[in-house]
Amino acid sequence: MRTVAIVNYGMSNVDSVARAVEECGGHPVVTSAAAELERAAAIILPGVGAYPDAMRNLRARGLEDVLREQVVERRIPFLGICLGMQMLATVGWEVEETRGLGWVPGEVRRLPAVPGVRIPHIGWNEVEITRETPLLTGIESGVDFYFVHSYHFVCHDSTHEVARTPYCGGFTSAITKENIFGTQFHPEKSQKRGFQLLRNFLAA
Amino acid sequence: MLKTRIMPTLLFKDLGLVKGIGFDSWRRVGSVMQAVKVYNLREVDELVFVDISATRDGRTPDLETVDTIADECFMPLTVGGGVRTIEDFRNLLRVGADKVAVNTAAVLNPSLIAEAARTFGEQCVVVSIDARRRPGGGHEVFTHAGTQPTGLDVVDFAREVERRGAGEILLTSIERDGTMSGYDLELVSSVSAAVGIGVIASGGAGRYHHMAEAILRGRASAVAAAAIFHYTEQTPLEAKRHLKERGIPVRL
Numbered sequence: 001m002r003t004v005a006i007v008n009y010g011m012s013n014v015d016s017v018a019r020a021v022e023e024c025g026g027h028p029v030v031t032s033a034a035a036e037l038e039r040a041a042a043i044i045l046p047g048v049g050a051y052p053d054a055m056r057n058l059r060a061r062g063l064e065d066v067l068r069e070q071v072v073e074r075r076i077p078f079l080g081i082c083l084g085m086q087m088l089a090t091v092g093w094e095v096e097e098t099r100g101l102g103w104v105p106g107e108v109r110r111l112p113a114v115p116g117v118r119i120p121h122i123g124w125n126e127v128e129i130t131r132e133t134p135l136l137t138g139i140e141s142g143v144d145f146y147f148v149h150s151y152h153f154v155c156h157d158s159t160h161e162v163a164r165t166p167y168c169g170g171f172t173s174a175i176t177k178e179n180i181f182g183t184q185f186h187p188e189k190s191q192k193r194g195f196q197l198l199r200n201f202l203a204a
Numbered sequence: 205m206l207k208t209r210i211m212p213t214l215l216f217k218d219l220g221l222v223k224g225i226g227f228d229s230w231r232r233v234g235s236v237m238q239a240v241k242v243y244n245l246r247e248v249d250e251l252v253f254v255d256i257s258a259t260r261d262g263r264t265p266d267l268e269t270v271d272t273i274a275d276e277c278f279m280p281l282t283v284g285g286g287v288r289t290i291e292d293f294r295n296l297l298r299v300g301a302d303k304v305a306v307n308t309a310a311v312l313n314p315s316l317i318a319e320a321a322r323t324f325g326e327q328c329v330v331v332s333i334d335a336r337r338r339p340g341g342g343h344e345v346f347t348h349a350g351t352q353p354t355g356l357d358v359v360d361f362a363r364e365v366e367r368r369g370a371g372e373i374l375l376t377s378i379e380r381d382g383t384m385s386g387y388d389l390e391l392v393s394s395v396s397a398a399v400g401i402g403v404i405a406s407g408g409a410g411r412y413h414h415m416a417e418a419i420l421r422g423r424a425s426a427v428a429a430a431a432i433f434h435y436t437e438q439t440p441l442e443a444k445r446h447l448k449e450r451g452i453p454v455r456l
Contacts, residue, residue, distance in 0.1 A: 016300045019275050049324045118402045120327035120371040124207040124455045144455045146280050148327045189280045191247045
């Protein structure tokens with residue numbers, strides 16, 4: 001059974017992600033300890049929260065360097081969920097300008113205002129696959145996943161986008177860059193398809 | 205297209221799942237976990253879980269119970285009841301809530317809304333508004349599980365909580381709650397028209413067409429319902445089939 005470190009930086013729904021990983025056959029370890037991250041076969045960065053606080057908390061726990069070592073240098077599989085995906089960007093614009101992890105070139109912006117379209121984007125919406133990725137193997141393009149967010153990831157290199165969602169004119173809802181995966185939606189709350197995605201990640 | 209959600213609501217009080225009629229009489233309808241497991245199996249869109257006696261009893265949210273429920277709940281979960289502080293938000297999110305609902309505290313300490321939105325993002329801040337009709341027209345906000353009048357106008361208050369950073373409004377009609385006589389469409393449409401955030405209609409669903417009306421006429425972005433699922437043979441899945449026939453986008 002693969003040990004999956006779920007990064008706990010005081011911000012998020014770590015328990016839901018851990019339970020989902022367990023249900024999908026992984027061995028979750030919720031942690032903020034560098035040693036545990038070094039031992040993990042894969043890492044998940046969940047996230048519910050505002051961008052500046054999330055980056056601050058991650059840095060205050062001294063986790064940025066060990067994560068970079070594991071993910072960027074040692075290239076172990078990494079999945080960022082919701083805010084965890086947004087944190088991969090170069091910069092975030094929620095509340096104030098905040099430097100992100102910068103592993104996937106891009107920025108995080110508020111969903112554009114469109115008359116009659118409600119923000120935050122909350123609920124089930126289509127995920128349309130734009131590029132093949134191991135993360136979405138066996139998942140039909142256009143099925144619904146659960147979203148709850150007001151900000152979205154804007155890729156600077158469009159080859160990193162693997163799925164889009166038609167809301168507020170359309171936005172990137174999943175990214176892949178080598179061993180680094182990100183989803184704006186919540187696979188841990190998206191029932192069958194979400195579990196399929198997590199199993200794909202555990203097999204990556 | 206974003207799907208319209210049907211959200212079963214579980215109210216609990218002193219750890220027994222109950223369903224209220226007009227907010228003041230309670231009946232046990234089985235254990236919380238059984239209900240959660242059934243909804244899980246049926247892959248419902250989202251669950252609302254509210255501890256309605258927490259504020260009355262001066263308790264903080266029962267984290268242990270929420271944790272136990274959330275562990276079996278592989279679907280989106282909104283949790284409310286007794287939420288007063290940023291720490292309550294943090295704790296509920298940590299044990300598995302995706303969104304946190306505030307009701308009494310949103311009136312008594314409205315700065316909590318902005319603080320929570322700044323810390324955790326507006327998307328997880330649900331303001332739950334319990335409303336009662338005013339004799340002269342319009343609706344008034346009530347707190348403490350619908351028992352305390354506030355003098356606040358519902359539409360004004362809805363605009364204010366949006367301005368402060370609420371991400372969604374859970375709007376309950378006190379008179380219609382548990383009656384299964386249909387949502388208060390005037391209430392739902394007045395609030396939906398006043399704000400740019402989503403409005404979840406609650407209180408009064410008894411037939412599938414009530415839900416369709418709340419969405420088509422009330423412009424609700426989601427409908428919450430309890431009695432219809434606890435006391436009748438009607439199910440969230442059948443409800444969604446009905447909505448689909450009426451041209452409403454749903455997840456089937």
